[in-house]
Amino acid sequence: xxxxxxxxxxxxxxxxxxxxxxxxxxxxxxxxxxxxxxxxxxxxxxxxxxxxxxxxxxxxxxxxxxxxxxxxxxxxxxxxxxxxxxxxxxxxxxxxxxxxxxxxxxxxxxxxxxxxxxxxxxxxxxxxxxxxxxxxxxxxxxxxxxxxxxxxxxxxxxxxxxxxxxxxxxxxxxxxxxxxxxxxxxxxxxxxxxxxxxxxxxxxxxxxxxxxxxxxxxxxxxxxxxxxxxxxxxxxxx
Amino acid sequence: xxxxxxxxxxxxxxxxxxxxxxxxxxxxxxxxxxxxxxxxxxxxxxxxxxxxxxxxxxxxxxxxxxxxxxxxxxxxxxxxxxxxxxxxxxxxxxxxxxxxxxxxxxxxxxxxxxxxxxxxxxxxxxxxxxxxxxxxxxxxxxxxxxxxxxxxxxxxxxxxxxxxxxxxxxxxxxxxxxxxxxxxxxxxxxxxxxxxxxxxxxxxxxxxxxxxxxxxxxxxxxxxxxxxxxxxxxxxxx
DNA sequence: CCAACGTATGGCACTCAGTTCCCTCTCGCA
DNA sequence: TGCGAGAGGGAACTGAGTGCCATACGTTGG
Numbered sequence: 001x002x003x004x005x006x007x008x009x010x011x012x013x014x015x016x017x018x019x020x021x022x023x024x025x026x027x028x029x030x031x032x033x034x035x036x037x038x039x040x041x042x043x044x045x046x047x048x049x050x051x052x053x054x055x056x057x058x059x060x061x062x063x064x065x066x067x068x069x070x071x072x073x074x075x076x077x078x079x080x081x082x083x084x085x086x087x088x089x090x091x092x093x094x095x096x097x098x099x100x101x102x103x104x105x106x107x108x109x110x111x112x113x114x115x116x117x118x119x120x121x122x123x124x125x126x127x128x129x130x131x132x133x134x135x136x137x138x139x140x141x142x143x144x145x146x147x148x149x150x151x152x153x154x155x156x157x158x159x160x161x162x163x164x165x166x167x168x169x170x171x172x173x174x175x176x177x178x179x180x181x182x183x184x185x186x187x188x189x190x191x192x193x194x195x196x197x198x199x200x201x202x203x204x205x206x207x208x209x210x211x212x213x214x215x216x217x218x219x220x221x222x223x224x225x226x227x228x229x230x231x232x233x234x235x236x237x238x
Numbered sequence: 239x240x241x242x243x244x245x246x247x248x249x250x251x252x253x254x255x256x257x258x259x260x261x262x263x264x265x266x267x268x269x270x271x272x273x274x275x276x277x278x279x280x281x282x283x284x285x286x287x288x289x290x291x292x293x294x295x296x297x298x299x300x301x302x303x304x305x306x307x308x309x310x311x312x313x314x315x316x317x318x319x320x321x322x323x324x325x326x327x328x329x330x331x332x333x334x335x336x337x338x339x340x341x342x343x344x345x346x347x348x349x350x351x352x353x354x355x356x357x358x359x360x361x362x363x364x365x366x367x368x369x370x371x372x373x374x375x376x377x378x379x380x381x382x383x384x385x386x387x388x389x390x391x392x393x394x395x396x397x398x399x400x401x402x403x404x405x406x407x408x409x410x411x412x413x414x415x416x417x418x419x420x421x422x423x424x425x426x427x428x429x430x431x432x433x434x435x436x437x438x439x440x441x442x443x444x445x446x447x448x449x450x451x452x453x454x455x456x457x458x459x460x461x462x463x464x465x466x467x468x469x470x471x472x473x474x475x476x
Numbered sequence: 477c478c479a480a481c482g483t484a485t486g487g488c489a490c491t492c493a494g495t496t497c498c499c500t501c502t503c504g505c506a
Numbered sequence: 507t508g509c510g511a512g513a514g515g516g517a518a519c520t521g522a523g524t525g526c527c528a529t530a531c532g533t534t535g536g
Binding site: 037038039050053057058059 | 495
């Protein structure tokens with residue numbers, strides 16, 4: 001279907017930024033990223049070459065037109081989060097925002113994923129984007145854990161873990177061609193991180209007083225992460 | 239002191255790659271990275287422009303001349319590691335290799351750090367280098383955890399955690415100007431990861447049979463990472 | 477001693493990303 | 507009608523990176 005609907009009388013001229021992004025992406029799919037020049041893009045979009053760089057600081061930016069606003073969303077989300085909530089939960093919520101952006105346009109996301117996998121320059125660019133998300137999450141955690149021992153260290157490790165878990169689930173979903181429930185897959189991956197680093201339990205913990213204790217027994221050779229699972233299920237079971 | 243020693247009779251002509259790297263780094267410190275052109279570098283090195291790109295695929299590569307060999311070292315280290323060892327321990331050992339490369343030339347590392355901080359292009363490039371280390375570590379863990387539940391996910395999360403912990407300690411050391419014991423600082427940071435994700439205990443566990451059990455008691459509201467500390471000290475205390 | 481050959485290097489010209497500077501068009505407003 | 511601002515167009519420039527070929531040097535073989 002055509003994307004230029006004129007429901008409201010006057011034909012809305014599509015904003016130049018979107019025209020450029022669409023023309024660029026088409027060409028990238030047709031000829032590949034490196035074999036497409038900026039001149040090709042502006043020729044197809046029917047605009048001047050200078051205009052491209054007014055809307056995208058680099059050719060790579062045209063492949064990720066929506067990350068800038070998503071980063072702003074994440075910043076707003078973290079700023080608005082209550083300090084009562086478990087900091088790790090909040091950060092996982094921030095990661096979910098990114099996922100939702102990908103899941104909103106499955107076919108576009110999958111095509112872009114395939115493109116990015118094959119072009120080293122795009123992989124590098126994507127890294128710098130991901131890094132900004134990670135630094136945003138780490139900054140939030142550092143503020144929350146200001147006074148804690150090794151707060152800064154833990155903040156960076158947890159932020160990296162959340163990003164890695166998110167990306168693992170996201171990439172699995174993208175590789176599958178966008179089949180299945182991406183959000184559920186990411187939640188499952190993030191659960192691994194929350195179980196290890198979260199301060200509070202996922203369960204609402206209805207009337208548990210601080211006096212309550214839990215006793216657990218483990219065999220001495222058990223792997224730590226399995227012990228953690230046991231501890232967690234024991235703590236959750238109220 | 240001069241670096242062209244002639245101990246063995248014939249004056250050894252320094253290899254072109256090092257001549258170029260040295261000339262490039264000098265100029266980057268004097269004028270900054272972006273205000274230095276490749277022509278400037280080859281002029282100072284006294285060689286042809288084409289030779290620069292024979293030894294460095296890009297201008298950025300001249301800032302990180304030793305990462306390629308360090309990555310090869312890490313790959314060799316992981317390939318040679320015994321499968322008996324705790325996989326997380328092995329990966330931490332791999333990260334230590336990188337640190338030792340930085341610690342071998344403190345003043346160079348510190349100057350390069352300051353340069354990298356200020357130049358976005360170099361930051362991005364460094365990201366892609368770090369990513370290759372991370373993927374190497376994750377690949378090792380994935381092989382080790384092939385048959386485990388969520389092996390691939392855990393591999394990526396642990397690799398990201400190790401890299402984040404390493405980088406946190408490394409950057410703290412670099413910011414300090416290279417004072418203090420970098421290796422000790424990194425070990426301390428990696429300990430946080432090992433405590434959470436390591437399968438075995440650091441202690442040799444002399445004659446502990448699998449029948450031995452440990453009992454621990456925790457208050458119900460305690461943060462998970464603190465519970466882990468308790469479990470770990472209980473398990474260690476044999 | 478010379479020829480043939482592989483390798484290391486220099487030089488030149490080209491493509492293309494990204495920038496600078498300036499021009500034109502249009503729209504809103506006085 | 508005039509005018510200022512902002513969006514877009516376009517020529518020219520810088521500099522990274524590549525392709526192609528010429529040159530120099532050391533080595534091997536006759």
